[in-house]
Amino acid sequence: MLRTQLLPLVAAMGLIPAHAMADTFSCDTQTLTPIYDIQGDGLKSPMVPDGQYTSNEAYYVRGVVTATTKSLYKGFFLQDAEGDGNPDTSDGIFVYTGNKVAADVEPGMTVCLKAKVKEHYDLTQLLAEQGNIVVEGQAAQPAPVAISLKAGEDLADAMERYEGMQVRLNADSALKVTRNFGFDYDSYRNNMVLSHGAPLVKPTQLHPAGSEAATALAAQNSRNQLFIDTDAKAPNGVIPYFPGLDAEQGYIRVGDTVVNLEGVIGYSYGEYRLLPTNTVSAADFIHADDRTAAPQDVPESQLKVASFNVLNFFTSDSDIGGALNAMCKDQADADSEKGCNRGAKTLDDFQLQRTKIVNALTAMNADIVGIMEMENNGFGSDSALANLVSTLNEQFTDPADHYSYITIQEADLNKGQFFGSDAIMVAMIYRPAKVEPAKAAEVIRMPEQHLAGTSPKGEEKQLDKYQRDSLMQAFVLKGIPGAKPLTVVVNHLKSKGSGCYEDWVSGEFDSDPADMQGHCNAFRVSAAMVLSDALKDVEGDLLVLGDMNAYAKEDPIRVLTDYDPAAAERKIMSASGTSVAGKVLHEQGVEAGKGAGLVNLATKGHDQLAYSYSYDGELGSLDHALASASLADKVAGIEEWHINSVESTLFEYSGKYSGNLAKSEGPYSASDHDPVVVSLRYPQPGNRGFQLTFKNKSFHPVYPVFNHWYWDSTQFWLMPGQQRRYREDNLFLNHVGIRAGDAVSLSVLAYGVFEIPCTYAPLRLTGRLKAVYNGESCRMKH
Numbered sequence: 157m158l159r160t161q162l163l164p165l166v167a168a169m170g171l172i173p174a175h176a177m178a179d180t181f182s183c184d185t186q187t188l189t190p191i192y193d194i195q196g197d198g199l200k201s202p203m204v205p206d207g208q209y210t211s212n213e214a215y216y217v218r219g220v221v222t223a224t225t226k227s228l229y230k231g232f233f234l235q236d237a238e239g240d241g242n243p244d245t246s247d248g249i250f251v252y253t254g255n256k257v258a259a260d261v262e263p264g265m266t267v268c269l270k271a272k273v274k275e276h277y278d279l280t281q282l283l284a285e286q287g288n289i290v291v292e293g294q295a296a297q298p299a300p301v302a303i304s305l306k307a308g309e310d311l312a313d314a315m316e317r318y319e320g321m322q323v324r325l326n327a328d329s330a331l332k333v334t335r336n337f338g339f340d341y342d343s344y345r346n347n348m349v350l351s352h353g354a355p356l357v358k359p360t361q362l363h364p365a366g367s368e369a370a371t372a373l374a375a376q377n378s379r380n381q382l383f384i385d386t387d388a389k390a391p392n393g394v395i396p397y398f399p400g401l402d403a404e405q406g407y408i409r410v411g412d413t414v415v416n417l418e419g420v421i422g423y424s425y426g427e428y429r430l431l432p433t434n435t436v437s438a439a440d441f442i443h444a445d446d447r448t449a450a451p452q453d454v455p456e457s458q459l460k461v462a463s464f465n466v467l468n469f470f471t472s473d474s475d476i477g478g479a480l481n482a483m484c485k486d487q488a489d490a491d492s493e494k495g496c497n498r499g500a501k502t503l504d505d506f507q508l509q510r511t512k513i514v515n516a517l518t519a520m521n522a523d524i525v526g527i528m529e530m531e532n533n534g535f536g537s538d539s540a541l542a543n544l545v546s547t548l549n550e551q552f553t554d555p556a557d558h559y560s561y562i563t564i565q566e567a568d569l570n571k572g573q574f575f576g577s578d579a580i581m582v583a584m585i586y587r588p589a590k591v592e593p594a595k596a597a598e599v600i601r602m603p604e605q606h607l608a609g610t611s612p613k614g615e616e617k618q619l620d621k622y623q624r625d626s627l628m629q630a631f632v633l634k635g636i637p638g639a640k641p642l643t644v645v646v647n648h649l650k651s652k653g654s655g656c657y658e659d660w661v662s663g664e665f666d667s668d669p670a671d672m673q674g675h676c677n678a679f680r681v682s683a684a685m686v687l688s689d690a691l692k693d694v695e696g697d698l699l700v701l702g703d704m705n706a707y708a709k710e711d712p713i714r715v716l717t718d719y720d721p722a723a724a725e726r727k728i729m730s731a732s733g734t735s736v737a738g739k740v741l742h743e744q745g746v747e748a749g750k751g752a753g754l755v756n757l758a759t760k761g762h763d764q765l766a767y768s769y770s771y772d773g774e775l776g777s778l779d780h781a782l783a784s785a786s787l788a789d790k791v792a793g794i795e796e797w798h799i800n801s802v803e804s805t806l807f808e809y810s811g812k813y814s815g816n817l818a819k820s821e822g823p824y825s826a827s828d829h830d831p832v833v834v835s836l837r838y839p840q841p842g843n844r845g846f847q848l849t850f851k852n853k854s855f856h857p858v859y860p861v862f863n864h865w866y867w868d869s870t871q872f873w874l875m876p877g878q879q880r881r882y883r884e885d886n887l888f889l890n891h892v893g894i895r896a897g898d899a900v901s902l903s904v905l906a907y908g909v910f911e912i913p914c915t916y917a918p919l920r921l922t923g924r925l926k927a928v929y930n931g932e933s934c935r936m937k938h
Contacts, residue, residue, distance in 0.1 A: 181290050183268035189215040191236045191320075194273055194280070197244040199316060201280045203273040210283070211273040217282060218268040220295045222248065222322040223420045223433050224261055225387040228343070230254050231284065232261055233320055233420040235298050247298070248320030250281040250422060263433070266292045279423040280319060300324035300418045303331070311352045312379040315428035318421045323430065325417045331382065333412045333441075335773035336804045337395050339813070340383070342425045348384040348395075348408070349773045355410050356380060357765065358672075358776030361707040364714070365671045366726045374672060381773060383429040384417070393806060393815030397432035403807050403820035406438040410770055410802035413442040445798065447824060450519040454793035455871070456885055457835035458636055459590065461644060462522035463701040463779055465829035466513050467808070468580065470499030470531040471540040476506050478540055481533040482574040498579055499531065500809055508819060509809035509826075510547055516799060516823035518551045520833055523590040524631065525559075526646030526701040528829075532581040534573040535563040541583050548585075556589040562629050568599040575599070576625045582646040582702065584629055591631040594641050600626040600690045602649075603682045603741050605657055607733025612663040619657040619733070621676065623650045623683050630696070636838045640696035640786065647702035649683050649712060650676045657733055658745070673710045678731035678745055680706055684715040685730055686741070688752040697787035700754060700780070703829060707776040708756060708766065711748075716782055719751035754782035757794045757834060764877055768830040770801045781834050789847075792837035792881060796830045799823045840885050846896050846921040850904070851879040854931035859905040865892045866905050884921070896921055902936070904929045 189203075194215065196202040203211040219234035231253040239247035251269065261267070269289035271282035300322045305314045325331055334356045335349035356377045363370035386396050397417065400406040417440065419432040471478025472490045480487065484496040491497050500506035517525065531540035541561050549558045562584040564575060575581040584597075602623035610616050626647045633639040650656075652674025655665035659675045669675065684704075691698060706712040711719075711728045719728060728748040734741040758766030758777055767775035781794060806814045807825035839845045850860045857873035859866050860880065871888070874880055882889060884896035894900055899918035903911050906929070914927040914934035926937040 181270070181288055183216050183218060183270075183290065183292075186216040186270075188218050188268075190240065191217060191219055191234065191249050192240045192242065192245040192247050194249060194282075195246040195319065197242070199278070200275050201273045204275050209275050214270050214272045214288075216268065216270050217249075218266065218292075219249075220297055221261060221263050221265045221267055222297055223263060223431060225431065226255075227388045228345075228385060228424065228429075228431070229387060229422055231281075232267075233322070233422075234267060234282070235320070235322060237266075237295060237298060239298065244317055246317060246319045246321050248318075248322060248420065250279060250320050251284050252276070252281045253284045256284075256286065261291065264294055264297055266295045268292055277424065277426075298322055302326050303329040305330075305352055310376070310379040311382055312428065315382060315421055315423075319423060319428070320421060322418065322420055322433065325414050327413065327415055327442075329415075331414055332444075333408060333410050333414065334381070335770065336408055336410055336802070338805050342427075343385070345385070345389045347386070347390075347429075350382045350384060350414060351377075351380045351773070353380075356774045357767070358707050358771070358774040360672050360710045361767070361776035362709060364709045364726070365673045365677075365711060370672060370709075377774060381427060383427050384414075384419075385429040385431055387431055391815060392813050393817030397435050398437075399435055400438050401806075401817070402438070403818060403824070404822070407447075407807070407824070408441050408804055409443055409445070409447070410775065411443075411445050413444065414440060415442065416440045445802070447799070448797070450521070451795045451797040451831075451833045452793065454835035454837075456883070456887070457792040457837045459524075459633060459642075459836040459838075460520075460522040460833060461524045461526075461642075461699055461701070461781075461836065462520050462831050462833045463526045463528075463646070463703075463781065464517070464520075464831040465528040465648075465703045465779065465827055466530065466544075467509075467827035467829070468499035468529050468531070469509065469513065469540050469544060470497045471506070471538075471543050472531060472533055473497045473499075473501065473503075473506065475503040476500075477538070478531070478543060479533040479536060479538045481531050481579050482570060482577050483579040496579060502811070505809050505811055508821065510544065511821045512809060512823055512826035513544065514548050514551060515821060516826045516831065517548055519823055520797065520831055522833060524584065524586045524644055526627075526644060527583040527585065528646070528648040528703045529580045530583040532574050532576065532579055535561070545585055557587065558589075559585045560588050561585045562593065562597050562627065564597050564599055564627070575627075578622065578624050580624065580648075582624060582627050582648050584627055584644065584646050586631065589634070591633055591642070594630040594632045598628040600628055600645070600687060601737045602626060603679070603686055603731070603734040603736050605679055605682075605731055605733050606735065607657045609657050609661040611660055611665065617660055619660060621650070621656050621679060623679070624648045626687060626702075628690070630694075639838050642697045642699065642787070643694050645687070645691065645698070645700045645702075647687065647700065647704060649680045649703070649705045651705050652676065656731065658731060673706070676731075677706075677711055678729055679734070680704070680712040681715055681728055681748060682730040682734050682741060684712040685748060686736060688716060691752065694784075697790070698754070698784040699787055699834065700782040701832070703779050705778055707778065708759065708780075713756065713780065713782075714751060715748050716752050716754050717756050718753070719748060721747060721749060753785070755785060755788040757781045757783050757788065757791055758796070758832075760788060760791070766796060768796045768801055768832060769828070775801065779829050779832050781832050783834075787836070790836045790838055791834060793835040795833045797833055798830050800825060800827045801830045837883060839883075846884055846923060846925065848882045848902075848921065848925045848927065849879055850874060850882070851926065851928045852876060854906070854929055856907060856931070858929055860927070861903040861905050861911055862889065862892065862894055863900050864911075865894075894921070902927055902934075904934050
């Protein structure tokens with residue numbers, strides 16, 4: 157199209173006033189400034205003087221339109237047709253037009269304008285002015301540039317090099333989903349977040365709160381995020397750039413590698429954002445850790461214990477007809493706005509929720525399950541707990557597989573019905589064919605906090621905070637000769653959301669606490685101290701389960717495990733103003749003593765990252781399995797079954813924000829927490845015990861070899877990062893005639909060809925042994 161033919165069109169857009177047609181803006185005789193010179197190779201444009209946000213001069217700039225925007229950004233993205241070939245300078249830039257841009261400016265048009273340069277909240281942009289812009293014709297769009305990171309470069313630095321440009325993701329970009337498509341409270345819209353290399357991990361999952369390592373990881377995480385956004389807000393249940401979204405086939409999981417997505421790079425709300433200009437298919441989300449139909453079946457284990465937060469399983473809604481809970485006054489009041497029903501708001505949503513949870517529990521096939529977020533509406537036949545258990549039992553034709561649920565003594569009931577006064581409670585179900593209660597269940601009362609405080613602003617506030625009580629049940633194990641009683645404790649500590657006294661007086665009541673442990677950390681420490689004290693006299697094996705609302709290296713978990721105050725750089729403190737069952741606990745916060753010594757099975761049971769929850773794009777474990785030393789020795793396997801934390805919330809039971817999106821009855825997105833499954837193996841009487849653990853720390857599959865015997869039809873190759881345990885009752889070893897106490901030669905079969913010895917002398921199978929293959933050699937450890 158000729159420029160003279162475009163003038164009426166440009167005038168209609170308001171970019172050139174109609175009365176000014178005779179004196180039309182043109183770049184023909186002007187000196188043009190390339191976009192890459194405006195962008196420069198630093199964080200801000202060299203055209204903007206230090207201490208200013210806008211350049212003193214206006215520049216003539218020409219480029220090809222790559223994308224138009226009118227919501228999140230108001231204007232269009234412009235790119236130099238050829239570029240300078242310098243990877244340190246961006247060839248693209250955003251042109252801000254405000255509300256004046258029209259649909260007539262389209263990708264592929266060549267535009268020239270005179271504009272000043274502005275650093276708008278760290279986004280370098282051109283300020284288009286009416287009358288100083290002209291559409292010159294059509295041109296081929298520049299080819300998208302594949303995103304790649306230099307050695308030692310973080311994602312934020314890389315995105316600055318691509319700011320304003322048309323880009324493409326490929327396998328070498330190594331960008332992974334770190335937050336699934338969902339709601340972003342900063343930009344108040346649905347979007348997704350990618351990170352480079354691997355999903356982000358909560359700093360306090362790996363490092364103690366307040367440590368330099370935790371602080372460093374937090375800073376690193378903040379610079380390793382790229383938001384995948386859309387200019388217009390996405391409709392409920394829709395991902396605009398992924399029309400194939402589907403609960404069964406077209407799903408996205410945290411950890412997926414995204415390829416073939418194209419878009420332009422902008423910056424807003426403190427984050428770099430890719431605005432897609434094409435659509436992708438399910439094949440463009442490469443699942444590194446795909447769904448599994450059930451947790452791993454651990455060979456030769458005899459008992460399975462699990463923990464599962466069921467995301468507000470409520471039956472008190474009027475359409476469902478369950479009993480009212482502790483916070484409800486009448487059936488008409490059974491809604492979330494009145495503090496009653498926190499779960500499904502329609503019968504259809506409830507039936508979907510129940511089906512998904514039941515399918516998950518059926519696949520888990522555990523003998524004891526600790527449950528969190530069960531509605532606290534009693535233990536009768538019309539309770540939520542009874543509803544779930546009766547529906548679960550319908551899945552099993554053999555009565556030996558059926559479940560019962562633990563009830564608490566009448567003296568421990570609130571108003572003769574409820575377990576505490578919250579709308580939700582912890583619960584426990586079990587298979588009577590496998591275990592039976594050794595005695596009545598015990599309630600461990602958790603602390604309350606009642607205290608007035610003054611904020612740094614001088615504001616006075618009365619703080620009244622509560623925690624859900626814990627449930628402890630001792631079991632006798634059936635069919636396992638000589639097994640000690642097993643005591644299981646189910647917990648759900650105070651959430652990180654709302655603030656407590658310590659947050660108020662420190663000025664962090666409405667902001668994220670600086671130590672990254674969330675609100676009410678000291679209050680959870682108080683709960684951990686109460687719990688530790690209650691468990692001191694437990695006989696036999698002990699397993700503490702549940703949603704602790706604390707990551708692995710946060711204070712409450714350290715109080716329950718290995719905290720050593722003598723060696724600690726930072727003292728762990730309890731909350732002030734606490735009481736238990738009306739008795740004063742701590743008027744003022746006190747230092748925590750030595751940890752209770754429980755073993756965090758996630759760190760003991762496997763080498764892979766342990767996580768059960770995803771929040772704000774970071775993975776970590778809020779759900780824990782902590783064991784006494786005697787029980788830890790019997791752990792044959794532990795798994796956080798990743799059916800929820802890495803999945804999209806759009807596939808959860810609620811239809812409120814998912815529009816017409818079809819959902820699945822499968823276990824995926826049954827809740828927002830992953831279940832934790834612990835498999836136990838008990839030693840057989842009369843045998844000299846041993847436990848041999850093979851660990852594969854290489855990048856290829858291997859197979860353990862005993863006296864040159866290596867093929868076990870019940871086991872697959874040991875994949876990278878996996879481990880396998882052998883004990884005296886292993887069927888394969890027994891089949892080839894290897895017994896406890898025997899001297900054997902151990903090696904691994906690598907690449908399917910080479911047998912690499914782990915020891916050059918026969919080793920007796922006694923005690924605890926470990927063989928580690930690192931890709932070059934295999935070594936024994938005791």
